[in-house]
Structures are given as C-alpha cells and as structure tokens.
Amino acid sequence: MTVARADAKLPKNHPKRAVLRLLALGRNTWRTLTSMGTALVLLFLLATAAIPGALLPQRSLNESKVAEYIAAHPTIGPWLDRLQAFDVFSSFWFTAIYVLLFISLVGCLTPRMIEHVRSLRATPVDAPRNLGRLPKHHTAEAAGEPDAVAHSMSERLRGWRRITRLKGDATEISAEKGYLREFGNIVFHFSLLGLLVAIAAGKMFGYEGQVIVVADGGPGFCSASPAAFDSFRAGNTVDGTSLHPICLKVNDFDAEYLPTGQATSFAADIEYQAGSDLNTNTWRPYRLKVNDPLRVGGDRVYLQGHGYAPTFTVTFPDGQTRTQTLQWRPDDPLTLLSSGVMRFDPPGGSYPDADERRKHQIAIQGLFAPTELLHGTLLSSGFPALNAPAVAVDIYRGDTGLDTGRPQNLFSLDPRLIEQGRLTKAARVNLRAGEETRLEDGTVVRFDGAVPFINVQVSHDPAQVWVLVFAMTMMAGLLVSLVVRRRRVWVRITPAGPGTVSVELGGLARTDNSGWGDEFERLTHRLLDGLAATRSTEKVT
Numbered sequence: 001m002t003v004a005r006a007d008a009k010l011p012k013n014h015p016k017r018a019v020l021r022l023l024a025l026g027r028n029t030w031r032t033l034t035s036m037g038t039a040l041v042l043l044f045l046l047a048t049a050a051i052p053g054a055l056l057p058q059r060s061l062n063e064s065k066v067a068e069y070i071a072a073h074p075t076i077g078p079w080l081d082r083l084q085a086f087d088v089f090s091s092f093w094f095t096a097i098y099v100l101l102f103i104s105l106v107g108c109l110t111p112r113m114i115e116h117v118r119s120l121r122a123t124p125v126d127a128p129r130n131l132g133r134l135p136k137h138h139t140a141e142a143a144g145e146p147d148a149v150a151h152s153m154s155e156r157l158r159g160w161r162r163i164t165r166l167k168g169d170a171t172e173i174s175a176e177k178g179y180l181r182e183f184g185n186i187v188f189h190f191s192l193l194g195l196l197v198a199i200a201a202g203k204m205f206g207y208e209g210q211v212i213v214v215a216d217g218g219p220g221f222c223s224a225s226p227a228a229f230d231s232f233r234a235g236n237t238v239d240g241t242s243l244h245p246i247c248l249k250v251n252d253f254d255a256e257y258l259p260t261g262q263a264t265s266f267a268a269d270i271e272y273q274a275g276s277d278l279n280t281n282t283w284r285p286y287r288l289k290v291n292d293p294l295r296v297g298g299d300r301v302y303l304q305g306h307g308y309a310p311t312f313t314v315t316f317p318d319g320q321t322r323t324q325t326l327q328w329r330p331d332d333p334l335t336l337l338s339s340g341v342m343r344f345d346p347p348g349g350s351y352p353d354a355d356e357r358r359k360h361q362i363a364i365q366g367l368f369a370p371t372e373l374l375h376g377t378l379l380s381s382g383f384p385a386l387n388a389p390a391v392a393v394d395i396y397r398g399d400t401g402l403d404t405g406r407p408q409n410l411f412s413l414d415p416r417l418i419e420q421g422r423l424t425k426a427a428r429v430n431l432r433a434g435e436e437t438r439l440e441d442g443t444v445v446r447f448d449g450a451v452p453f454i455n456v457q458v459s460h461d462p463a464q465v466w467v468l469v470f471a472m473t474m475m476a477g478l479l480v481s482l483v484v485r486r487r488r489v490w491v492r493i494t495p496a497g498p499g500t501v502s503v504e505l506g507g508l509a510r511t512d513n514s515g516w517g518d519e520f521e522r523l524t525h526r527l528l529d530g531l532a533a534t535r536s537t538e539k540v541t
Contacts, residue, residue: 127174135508
C-alpha cells in the first residue's frame with residue numbers, strides 16, 4: 001500500500017513510477033514463491049514430473065531401450081525426445097521445478113526458523129482473566145501459604161517452560177510445553193531441503209557406467225577410464241580423469257529358475273582388484289548378487305542383468321582360424337532368446353592384398369537359444385538356462401565394415417552393406433554346440449557353445465551418505481511433529497482464608513485436543529497431590 005500511494009503521487013510519466021511498480025511486482029512475486037502453499041505445489045509438481053522417468057526408458061540407464069522405443073513409436077517418440085522425456089531428471093523443466101522448490105523452501109523456512117527461535121526465547125504468556133472459560137478447568141481449596149503452594153506446584157512442573165508472576169494478591173504460574181512440535185516440523189522441511197541439495201550434489205560430482213563382462217575366462221574390465229564402459233554418464237564436474245580404478249573378472253554365474261522359466265535369484269562369483277591390490281596383482285573373491293553390491297573405494301558395483309555370449313570359430317581356406325566370444329542381446333527376458341552379430345577379419349597372409357582380404361570377411365547374424373526349441377526349422381528357446389544351446393544364423397561373406405572406422409551396431413549388421421552388395425549371404429543354417437557348416441570357398445564356421453555374461457553398473461555418489469542422513473532426519477522430524485502436542489497450563493493461587501488458598505487451573509491444547517483431557521487430569525492430580533484439599537470442582541469440555 002505504501003508503494004501504491006507513493007506511485008499515485010508521482011506524475012504519470014515519471015521514471016520512478018516504473019521502478020516502484022517493478023519493485024512491487026518483485027516483492028509480490030517473492031512473497032508468492034516463498035509461501036508454504038507454493039512449496040507444496042512445487043513438491044507435487046516435482047513428484048508429477050518424475051512419473052515419465054518411471055514409465056519411459058531413460059538414456060542414462062539404457063540408451064538402447066530408448067532407441068527401440070523411438071523406433072517402435074515413430075510418431076510420438078521423436079516428440080517425446082524433443083521434450084526430453086527420455087532424459088527426465090536432467091531436463092530443463094525438471095531442473096527448473098527443482099531449483100524453484102529449493103528457493104521456495106529456503107524463503108519460507110528461514111522466517112519460520114527465526115520466529116521459532118524468538119518464541120523459544122519469549123516467556124510464557126500471562127494467564128487469561130477468566131480461566132473458567134478455557135476447555136479444561138479445575139478449582140480446589142488447599143491448606144498452605146500462597147508462596148509455598150506456588151513453589152511446590154512450580155517444582156512439579158519440571159519439563160515445562162514456566163514462569164511465576166505476582167498479580168496483586170494472586171500468584172500465577174504460566175507453563176508451556178510442546179515446542180518440539182514446531183522444531184520437528186522445521187527439521188522435516190530443512191531435511192527435505194538438505195535432501196534436495198544432496199541429490200543435486202550427487203548428480204554433479206558422481207558418475208555411473210554400465211559394462212558387460214563375459215564370464216568363464218572372459219577378459220574382465222578395469223574402470224580407470226570412461227572408455228572402458230559400454231555407456232557412461234558423468235556428473236557436471238566429472239571429466240573422467242579421476243575415476244577410482246577397479247578391475248574385476250567373472251569366474252562363474254549361476255541363476256535359479258522356476259519351472260515356468262521365471263528367475264528367482266542371480267549371483268556371480270567375481271574377483272576384483274582395487275587400491276594397493278593393483279600394484280601387488282592381488283585378486284579378492286566376492287559373491288555379487290542383485291541388490292547386494294560390491295562397495296569399494298566409494299564406488300558401488302551392481303549386478304543388473306545377464307545373458308549369453310556365443311562362441312564361434314571360423315577356419316579360413318588356408319587353415320588359419322579366428323575364434324570370437326561376444327555377447328548377444330536377450331530379446332525375450334523369460335527364455336533369453338537372444339540376437340546378435342559377429343564379424344571376422346581373415347588373419348594376415350590369408351589373402352595377397354587388403355582389398356582381397358576385405359572381400360572375404362565373415363559376418364554371422366542370427367538368434368541364439370540357451371535351450372533349443374524347434375518349430376520345424378524355426379528356432380526358439382524353451383528355457384532360460386544353458387541346457388541345449390543352439391543358433392539359427394545367416395552367414396555373410398564380403399566387406400563387413402570393419403575397416404571403415406565408423407562405429408557399428410553391436411547386435412546387427414548395417415543393412416546398407418547388404419543392399420549395396422558388399423555383403424552377400426553365403427549360408428543359412430541351424431547349429432547345435434559343436435556343429436559346423438562349410439561354405440562354398442572352403443571356409444568352415446563352427447558353433448562352439450556359449451558362456452554367460454553379466455551386466456555390471458559402477459556407481460559413484462559422494463553424497464549418498466548425506467541422502468541417507470537427511471532421509472532419516474526427515475522421518476524423525478515428521479514423527480516428532482505428529483506425536484508432540486502444544487499445551488499451555490495456568491495456575492492461579494489466591495488466599496482463601498487463614499492458612500487456606502484457592503487453586504484454579506486452566507489448560508489449553510494449541511493443536512488438536514485428542515488425549516489432552518486425560519493428560520490434564522493426570523497433571524491436576526500431580527500438582528494437587530499432598531495438598532490438603534477441602535473443596536474441588538472440575539470442568540472439562
């Protein structure tokens with residue numbers, strides 16, 4: 001109103017008029033943003049904005065799933081991608097809500113904390129003039145002097161914030177209890193604020209990478225560089241040069257399945273190196289299970305999934321061989337029917353020049369079944385365990401694109417190579433473990449079997465402990481704010497005759513009234529206990 005009156009006194013075109021209006025707009029905007037109602041709305045919006053992140057695949061977790069979703073939904077998929085629906089938690093709109101909620105909480109909690117400190121320092125309020133109008137009221141007469149009775153009752157109010165005042169002939173005691181309720185409320189909201197800061201810090205200073213590691217003699221991996229991962233998400237302050245090095249290899253993997261093929265448990269026997277173990281080449285065993293990560297050096301290593309890596313051996317016409325074991329992608333999560341591709345480059349000396357060698361590269365593409373199930377010649381899988389491995393593959397000869405320098409899909413061939421005639425199909429065949437097929441030029445392709453692989457996620461979050469701390473303090477603050485009640489009690493002691501005093505008590509619950517009647521009765525009995533009461537009346541509403 002002050003700004004409006006000052007604005008009204010100024011001429012219409014006065015330059016200060018626009019400044020005052022701008023200040024008024026900023027003040028009103030700040031008051032609206034820092035209100036508790038706005039904070040609750042923003043918290044609801046934040047929860048709502050997180051829903052797409054739970055329903056849609058996210059690039060930070062599985063980029064291939066995002067690509068599959070966009071390919072399967074050619075109309076809505078690109079639009080969702082433009083709206084960052086596949087990068088929800090790093091999107092501009094989620095970040096905007098996050099920041100606004102942070103500002104709103106700071107703006108509305110700071111005045112509340114200051115007000116709470118002031119209330120803690122303030123003395124309990126004076127007794128109302130008419131205690132009989134309070135919801136809880138009790139009167140009694142007792143033997144004793146006013147000062148002695150007042151001192152006795154004040155001592156029995158230990159744990160209450162209390163003060164004794166003299167009002168003429170009357171001695172009044174004002175007592176309050178339940179300030180922990182507001183304190184718990186403030187702790188809850190500041191813990192929420194701390195939780196938001198901890199999550200943001202974890203995103204800024206943490207990193208997360210996924211890698212597939214082949215079991216049973218596979219090469220393993222070391223997390224010294226982002227290049228060692230199949231996918232890597234770094235925080236804004238992580239440049240990839242200071243990762244904590246961990247090396248691990250998978251010795252074995254086992255899973256238990258129901259007769260329906262549904263998995264009941266996964267576990268991998270791994271060995272790892274970290275810290276000084278890297279210098280001494282010491283390997284430490286560990287049983288890696290789902291939801292039971294390996295924790296070392298501030299990193300957590302999770303077992304996220306598994307599948308199979310088929311092994312093929314290609315014997316070229318001159319007798320030289322190439323053997324390769326490579327993971328194939330599980331297309332059916334129940335039976336682990338998988339698809340993939342392998343590319344083989346002839347060994348050096350097999351052909352006179354590079355162009356000729358490039359024309360005789362071998363590509364194998366098709367399906368792998370851990371437990372063979374045939375419908376005629378159509379291969380399927382009857383069970384996810386490695387009981388009867390078999391493959392149904394197309395074998396191509398020609399230029400597989402290995403020498404182009406361009407990145408290629410790990411699980412499928414470039415269709416342009418086939419369309420351009422640079423790759424020609426040489427055979428289509430079903431093979432069981434140990435079986436082979438011979439091509440027209442004498443090249444032999446043998447399916448040797450398969451070994452399991454596991455999908456490992458390495459996560460580093462320096463704020464994880466703080467997230468746990470703030471989550472626990474949030475729950476503690478919420479519990480305190482729900483259990484503790486604000487109560488006020490007043491005692492007025494007045495002389496009633498020689499050696500006799502009149503005691504009048506009044507009680508008021510500042511929040512809900514549930515349970516306050518019984519507590520007031522117990523408090524009354526405790527205060528009057530030992531005093532020789534000659535008359536007692538009580539009113540409870």
